Amino acid sequence: MLTWMIALSLFVIQFINLWTILRMIFKRKDEPIYIIAWTLIMTFIPFIGFLLYLLFGHGPIMAKKATFLDEVEEREYQETVEWQLKKLMNRRIHFPYLSFIIFNLNYNKSLVMGAKTFTYFNDAKEKYEALLADILNAKDSIHVLYFIIRGDESGERLIQALTQKAREGVQVRLVYDDGGSFMTPASLFRPLKEAGGMVVKHYPAKLKIFTLNWNYRNHRKIVVIDGKIGYFGGMNIGDEYLSKNPKFTPWRDAHVRVTGEVVRSLQLRFLKDYTAVIERLSDLEQIKTHLSRYFPEEDHEDAEIELQLVYDGPDQERDHMRATYIKWVTMAKESIWIQSPYFIPDSEFLHGLKIASHSGIDVKIMIPIIPDNHFVHRATTSYIKELLEAGIEVYFYDGFLHSKTMVIDGQLATIGSVNMDVRSFSINFELAAFIYHESVAHQLIEQFKADQQRCRLLDLTDENNKSWWMKAEESVYRLLSMLM
Structure with a gap:
């Protein structure tokens, strides 16, 4: 009887493995090496391999939840894209990076939008104070989406402010990611819910x-x-x-506050993310019925700054972010300066940076010396040697650098949620702003220079002095990082 049960269990495990492998081959559009690697893992360590795939693999294809907001977004795009393209073509001789804007319009369906005001924050204290002040001055609606909301003083202050406004009759909606906020107690959000605020999780865990x-x-x-x-x-x-x-001090980051036309894009994206995870159909109907309240009319005062917002996620058919960043680095003519907490690029992005450096372009990459994740940090440091050998300058920031920025040629800048890694490029829901204004690029260049004062410039001596154990970890973690 026991032998029969073991045989049946093994048959079931092999059947699940085979079904998963076939699904990867015929349903997914991943790189062949990715599928081959997972096939080997699930073949040689069947049960454990399948569990690892469930936890870290790209997992089941996420179905897109279509709503009326998709129609709104498509209609606005179709009504605007043609005249934007005509307008841009008239500026061809004045803007050498026009092809990138056109790429975003065509490939990412990202319209050029204006920001009347653009405030860059390099410090969370200033950002939090500005955010709380804006929340407390809200008159009609507050929409909040974060990957992480901690159950600490910062999280409590945010929820207290949102709760106060909900009690005053302001419509409050909040989305938080169940994975990023895994350790946050549900009790943190209870006062907001009791005050009438709507709180939902993104992709909540079943277990x-x-x-x-x-x-x-x-x-x-x-x-x-x-x-x-x-x-x-x-x-x-x-x-x-x-x-x-104290473990992550000082913490350096980058965030933005904007007003003007570009807020419309952020609002639409929030509502799409929110309606994708809500279960109350009455709330969806309320949004549809009163949609105009969330998009107030703006005056037509000229915007100070033009930018394009690019959104990406596993519900998209294309890897928008990956293609966009590859296009971004291949446009550079003089310099590429990057800040990222994690640097685990795919082969195309890495080769693009190497080619730029070998072409005489000044490529600088700044990463933190303090790891918040040992696995990810070792995977990041595994790239240092080949970056240095390609002539790329690599800096260790003495603190935790969480800033996700890039500047090319001192003229164009990007700020967003995107890390320079496979997960941000292909797996997570992300947002990046590509900004066409030298004043913003100048701010980020000056910030980079200021951060260099807290950095150590690496050289091949550092690589040669690494212990064999560290090199072994880097090799293993780099291989695994391509699967997760």
Whole structure:
């Protein structure tokens, strides 16, 4: 009887493995090496391999939940894209990076939008204070989406402010990612719910102890207030962002506050992310019926800054973010300066940077010396040697650098939630702003130079002095990082 049960169990495991492998081959569009690697893992360690795939693999294909908001977005795009393209063609001789804007219009369906005001935050304290002030001044609606909301003082302050406004009759909606906020107690949000605020999780776990897999996380950070003020960037909500955790001090980050036309795009994206995870159909109907309240009319005052917002996620047919960043680095003519907490590029992005450096372009990459994840940090440091050998300057920031920025040629800048890794490029829901204004690029260049004062410039001596154990870890973690 026992032998029969064991044989049946093995048959079931092999059947599940085979079904998963066939699904990867025929349903997914991943790189062949990715499918081959997982096939080998599930073949040689069947049960454990399948569990690892559930937890870290790209997992089941996420079905897109279509709503009326898709029609709104498509209609606005179709009504605007043609005249934007005509307008841009008239500027061809004045703007050498026009092909990138056109690429975003065509490939990402990202319209050029204006920001009347654009405030860059390099410090969470200033961002939190500005955000709370804007929340407390809200008159109609507050929409909040974060990857992480901690159950600490920072999280409590945010929920207290939102609760106060909900009690005053302001419509409050909040989305938080169940994976990023895995350790946050549900009790944190109870006062907001009791005050009438709507709180939902993105892609919640069926089993709390297992939390599904770590993919398909909503890594965006979006706040929209009264449809007129928007926030986005790299900062979540937590005390560590205020450098209150000695392990991650100082903490450096990048976030943005905007007003003007661009807020419309942030509002639409929030509503699409929100309606994708809500279960109350009455709330969806309320949004549809009163949609105009979330998009107040703006005057036509000329915007100070033009930018394009690019959104990506596993519900998209294309890897928008990956293609966009590859296009971004291949346009550079003089310099590429990058700040990222994690640097685990795919082969195309890495080769693009190497080719740029060998072409005489000044490529600088700044990463933190402090790891918040040992696995990810070792995978990141595994790239240092080949970057240095390609002539790329690599800096270790003496603290935790969470800023996700890039500047090319000192003229164009990008800020967002996107890390320079496979997960951000292909798996998570992300947001990046590509900004066409030298003043913003100048701010980020000056910030990079200031951060260099806290950095150590690496050279091949550092690589040669690595222990054999560290090199072994880097090799193994780099291989595994391509699967997760």
